[in-house]
Amino acid sequence: MLGSLLLYAAVTRVAFRRQLAYRTANLAGLVTNAFFGLLRASLFIALFQASPQSTIGGYDLQAAATYTWVTQAMIMIVCLWGWWDIETTIRSGDVVTDLARPFSFLGYWLARDYGRAAYFALFRGVPGLIFGQLTFAGGLRWPSTPIDATMLLVSIVLAIAISFAWRFLLNVSAFWTTDARGLGAITGALVMFLGGFVVPLRFFPEWIQPLLLSLPFAGIIQVPSDIFVGRLTGAAALAALATQAMWAVCLLALGQVTVVFAVRRVSVQGG
Amino acid sequence: MELFTLYWKLVGAQVRGQLQYRVSFVLTCLGSALLNFVEFAALALLFTRVPRIAGWSLWEVALLYALAETSFAAAEFVASALDDFQIRIGEGTFDRVLTRPLGAFFQVLAEDLALRRLGRVAQGVFVLAMALVHLSLVWTPQKLAMLAIALVSGVAIFFSIFVLAAVFCFWTVEGKEATHIFSYGGVTLVEYPLDIYSDWVRRFATFVLPLGFVSYYPTLFLLDRPDPLGLPDWMRVLSPLAALALAGVAWYGWRIGVRHYQSTGS
Numbered sequence: 117m118l119g120s121l122l123l124y125a126a127v128t129r130v131a132f133r134r135q136l137a138y139r140t141a142n143l144a145g146l147v148t149n150a151f152f153g154l155l156r157a158s159l160f161i162a163l164f165q166a167s168p169q170s171t172i173g174g175y176d177l178q179a180a181a182t183y184t185w186v187t188q189a190m191i192m193i194v195c196l197w198g199w200w201d202i203e204t205t206i207r208s209g210d211v212v213t214d215l216a217r218p219f220s221f222l223g224y225w226l227a228r229d230y231g232r233a234a235y236f237a238l239f240r241g242v243p244g245l246i247f248g249q250l251t252f253a254g255g256l257r258w259p260s261t262p263i264d265a266t267m268l269l270v271s272i273v274l275a276i277a278i279s280f281a282w283r284f285l286l287n288v289s290a291f292w293t294t295d296a297r298g299l300g301a302i303t304g305a306l307v308m309f310l311g312g313f314v315v316p317l318r319f320f321p322e323w324i325q326p327l328l329l330s331l332p333f334a335g336i337i338q339v340p341s342d343i344f345v346g347r348l349t350g351a352a353a354l355a356a357l358a359t360q361a362m363w364a365v366c367l368l369a370l371g372q373v374t375v376v377f378a379v380r381r382v383s384v385q386g387g
Numbered sequence: 388m389e390l391f392t393l394y395w396k397l398v399g400a401q402v403r404g405q406l407q408y409r410v411s412f413v414l415t416c417l418g419s420a421l422l423n424f425v426e427f428a429a430l431a432l433l434f435t436r437v438p439r440i441a442g443w444s445l446w447e448v449a450l451l452y453a454l455a456e457t458s459f460a461a462a463e464f465v466a467s468a469l470d471d472f473q474i475r476i477g478e479g480t481f482d483r484v485l486t487r488p489l490g491a492f493f494q495v496l497a498e499d500l501a502l503r504r505l506g507r508v509a510q511g512v513f514v515l516a517m518a519l520v521h522l523s524l525v526w527t528p529q530k531l532a533m534l535a536i537a538l539v540s541g542v543a544i545f546f547s548i549f550v551l552a553a554v555f556c557f558w559t560v561e562g563k564e565a566t567h568i569f570s571y572g573g574v575t576l577v578e579y580p581l582d583i584y585s586d587w588v589r590r591f592a593t594f595v596l597p598l599g600f601v602s603y604y605p606t607l608f609l610l611d612r613p614d615p616l617g618l619p620d621w622m623r624v625l626s627p628l629a630a631l632a633l634a635g636v637a638w639y640g641w642r643i644g645v646r647h648y649q650s651t652g653s
Contacts, residue, residue, distance in 0.1 A: 144565035151568045155575055155584075159433075159440075162583035166437040173436075298411040301418025301503075309425035319432050 123219060124227035131231025135239075142239055145192065149240065150247045153188040157181045157252060173318030179345040180316070182256040185248030186341040187313050189241035193233045193272065194279035194336050196313060198304055201225075202287035203296050215379060222284065222371050229280045237272070257345050264343065267353050271340040274360040278335045281367030282307070288371070291378040312338030318347070329356075332363040390493060397497035405502050412502060420506035423456060426578075427514055441583045447610060449518035452578045454602040457511030458541025459574035460504060465542075466549035468499035470570075473560040482650050491645055495553075522610075530609055533624065537605035540626035544601050547630070547637035548573060554637070557644035569596060577602045582615050589616065597629035 135142075164170075164177040175183060191197065202225060205211040215221055249256045259265045286303065290296040308314055310333035317328045317338050328334060339356045342348040348356055405412055430452065434445040443451075463470065472495070475481045484494045524530065552566035573596070581589045581603045592598040607614055608623040 140559075140561035141564060144562035147565050148567050148572065151572050152575065155572070155579075158583050158585075158588075159579055162441045162579075163433055163437060166440045168437075293410075294408065295411040295414055298414025298418065301415045302421055305418060305422040305425050308422070309428070314425055314429040315432050319436065321435070 120219060120223075124223060127224060127227040128231035128234070131228040132235050133231075135232060135235035146240055146243055149188050149191060149244050153185050153244060153248055154251060156184040156188070157248070160184060173316055174347055175316065175318070175345065178252075178254060178257050179347060181252050182248070182258075182345045183316055183341050183347075185245055185252070185256055186344045187337055188248075189237075189244045190275070190313075190337055190340065192236035192240045194275055195283060196304075196308060196311075196337075198297075198300055199283045200287060200297065200300070202284065203290040206287070206290040212382060215382065220372075221375050222368065225284065226277070226280055226368070230276060233276045259344060260346065264346065264349060264353075267357060268340060268343045270357055271343050271353075271360060274357065274364050275336050275340050277364035278332050278360060278367060279307075281364065281371050282332065282336075284371045285367070285374060288374050288378055291381055307333050307336065310334070311336045312341065316341075330359060332367060335360040335363050393489075394493070394497050398500045401498070401500055402502060415503035416506035418506070419503055420510040423460075423507055423510045427452060427510075441580050442615065443580045446518050446521040447606070448579065449514055450522065450609065451580060451602045451606050453511055453515035453518050454537055454541060454605060455574050455577045457508060457515055458538055458601055459545045459570075460507035460511050461538075462542045462545035462549060463570075464501065464504040464508060465496070466546055467501035467504065468495050468497075469549045469553040471499075472553035473556045473563040476556045476648075477560045479650060481648070485645075485648075492641055524609060525611075533605055533608050537600075537602070537626055540605075540630035541601040543630035543634050544597060545570065545574065547633040548596070550637040551640055554640040554644040557648050573598045574601075593618070593622075597633055600626040600629040 160180045161177065164172065164180065170176055172180065202211070205214060214224065217224070245256065259268050282303075286296060286300050289299060293299070310317075310328060310331055312318075312328075312334060317325060317334060320328060329338070335356075339348065339360055342356070343353050427449070430448060431445060433440065434448075438444065440448065468475075472481075475484075475495070475498075481491075481495075484491050487494060548569050552563070552570055555566050556563060576584075576588070576592060577598045581592060581599050584592075589599070592603075593600075604614075604623045605626055613620060614622065
C-alpha cells in the first residue's frame, strides 16, 4: 500500500518536472490568458455599470471580476481546451505497454495529471491572478479566512479529479471509436458552458440553476471559483464540496470499469 | 488562373482525405459551431440582467459579434495551414516547400483547409441574419454595400493577422501561443463594443492593428450612429483602407521572413 503510494507520488513529481521544460510556451500562454482576462473583466465592468442593482446573481463587481480571473487561472489546471494524451497512445498502440505495467492504468494517469495540474496552478494560475490583482482597480477578492482557503484547496483538488475522470472517459472511448476527438469538441463546449466558465451559472435563469449546480461540470469551474470569491461559504460550501466528491468518486469508478472492458478488447499484434 | 486550378486540386485532395472520417468531420463541425453558440448564449444571458451594456442593446452587440465571428471564421478557414505553421518550421517541412518551383506562400496555404471550421462560419452567418432581422434597419444601397465591404475587409484583416503570426515563426517557434492574442484575442475583442475598453485598447484597435474596422466602425455606420468616442464620421467607412494597409504589411512581412529563414537544421 505504502509502496504504491510512493510510486504514484513519484509519477506526480516527474509529471510536474516534465512541464518545467516548456518555459517559453508557458510564458506565452500566460500572456494570452491575461489578455483574455482583461477582455472578460472589461465586459463585466460594463455590465455592472449598466445594471441598476449593485449585485448580479449574488456577485458584486469585485466578486464578478475576480470570478473571471479565477476561471482564467483554472483553464490549464483542468485542461479546458482539451487533453488527448491517452488517446494519442491508443492510436499509436503504445497504450499496451502502459496497460501491462504492474500498477493501475487509471491511477497512473491520475497521478500524472495531478503533477501537470500542480505545475499549471503554480506557474500559470498564480501569476495570472497576480496580474488580475494588479490590473483590476481595487484588487481581487481573495479567500479571507484559513477555513475558506482550505476549502478552496480541497475544491481545486476535487475539480482536477472530476475533470480528469471526464477527460479520461473521453480518451478511452478511443478504444471503441476513431471519433473520440470529435466527441471531445462537442462536449468541450458543454463543459465550458455548464461548468460556469463562459458566464457564472448564477447568471442563468433561477429555475434551472439547482439542476446545473448539481451536475458534475459545475464542480470543475463554478464551485472552486465561487469558494474563491466568497460566494460559497460555510455549510453551503461544504455541501458543494460533498457534491464534488460524490461526482469525483462516481466518474473515477466509471473510468475504472471502462478500463476493465477496454482491456478485453485490446489485442496486441506482434511484439 | 492556373494557380487557382492548382490550388483546388491540392486542397481538394486534402478535403477528400478529411471527409473519409465522416462522423469525425460532422462532430468537429458541430463542436466548433456549438462552442460559438454557447458564447453567444452567454452574451444573451448577460442581457437578461440589463437592457443595454454601454448603450448597446443585445441585437446591436449581436451585429458586432456576427461581423467579427463570420469574418474571423472565414479567414481561419482559408488560413488553416498558417495557424500551425510553427509545426512546419519546427519539423523542417517548410524546406521542402522552398525547393519547389512555385510561390512558397501559395504552397503553404494549399497544404490544409480545415473543413470543420465551416461550422463556425455557419454559426456567424446565422447570428448575423438573426441580428439583421431583429434590428429592422433602414436599408440604403450604401448600407448594403457597407455590409459586404465590412465582411470582405474583415476576412482580409484577420487573414493578414494569421499571416503575420506565421511570419513570427520564422524567428521563433516557441511562444507562438502569444500571437493568439491578436487572432483569437482580436476576434473576441471586437465581438463587443470598443467603448467598454480602456483608451489605449481602443487606440490600438483603431490605429495600430485595425481590428475596430472589422465590426465596430461598420456597425456604427449601419446603425446610423456617430462614434460615441468622438472620432469623425468618415472613420466609419475606412474598413477597406485599413484592410489593404494591413495586408500590405503582412505581405511585406512574409517576404522578409522567408528571406530571413534558415531552417532548423535538425
